[in-house]
Amino acid sequence: MSLSSLIGPQIPFLRRYARALSGSQASGDAYVSAVLEALLADPSIFDREADPREEVYRLFTRLWNAMPINGKMDKARGMNATDRRLEAITPLPRQAFLLTALEGFDAESAARVLDVARAEFDRLIAAAGREIGAQVASTVAIIEDEPLIAMDLESLVEGLGHKVAGVARTRAEAVALARATQPGLVLADIRLADGSSGLDAVNEILEIMGVPVIFITAYPESLLTGERPEPTYLISKPFRAETVKAVISQALFFNELAHPAHRRSA
Structure with a gap:
């Protein structure tokens, strides 16, 4: 199966996730484009033995977390109510929460996407829960x-x-x-x-x-x-x-x- 046929069906969902993480569709799409460009430059970074959706999100996460700005909580951006609530959750717990709550990954798959052990993923989810509890x-x-x-x-x-x-x-x-x-x-x-x-x-x-x-x-x-x-x-x-x-x-x-x-x- 071609790489494009593996990746193509995942893009609409990845754009949704990127938009939720970044706070705007334009910013999210820029990261999705960067992932696609990286794959075009070096297709070998895509593990064909892995679940295609899980692998696309894993590559996106690697790129996203490599940018120092994404490890910070930025309160200056103009956001709607949904984005402000998401932005109030610290970065890694926010990713863990969105992968499960918005994107529908189970905990094991989401932990692989984030490249963390299951115990660490559970800690991130618990942290997200406490921070959400403080909001609602x-x-x-x-x-x-x-x-x-x-x-x-x-x-x-x-x-x-x-x-x-x-x-x-x-x-x-x-x-x-x-x-x-x-x-x-x-x-x-x-x-x-x-x-x-x-x-x-x-x-x-x-x-x-x-x-x-x-x-x-x-x-x-x-x-x-x-x-x-x-x-x-x-x-x-x-x-x-x-x-x-x-x-x-x-x-x-x-x-x-x-x-x-x-x-x-x-």
Whole structure:
């Protein structure tokens, strides 16, 4: 397969990523062009054995991070609200966040793109989560009937700088909690203590308020039915703490950008 056929399909996505990193499409496209010029000059720098999309992003990242200016936080550029929020995240954590939240890479692939060990990538994601939490601190309602899991989730939420509105073990408790606290995010299990459904609880809550929901469940097949709507955020149990942190940050960050008036500070 030719190099152009491997690289071509990746360019629209790479332009999106470059624009998010740089704050403008013109600046982002200049970096994308520089990557393409480097490939034309020396095609051997492209590893044909690697995943093509992962490899294109890896080469872009190498060039981007080789520029000293990209390792600094520049507050002088004119930006819209989205760009200002992204720019407020320190450079490497911002890249880690965008690779997973915007570009859809899993943690292993994103770590390879950034050329860091998985443990270091998890540290970058955690740092991004804390910095995002400082921007969009919110209250989080937890719907979970297992006490130890609920405690773990409370710790993760608070570690990101958010406030736990409360923990509900049943559908009725969940709806009452949401009515009373008006949370900015809901973490929900599917099967609850009294045999009631976390999905039914969430549907009832969403009739009351618009709020992002992350389902954390051992039964993802009960949600992935192939019908619409399906949940935007779904984490399978047993979960990794880093995954939960990353998805919480993603849900709050993008919900805040879409609905800035709905922000609920802790």
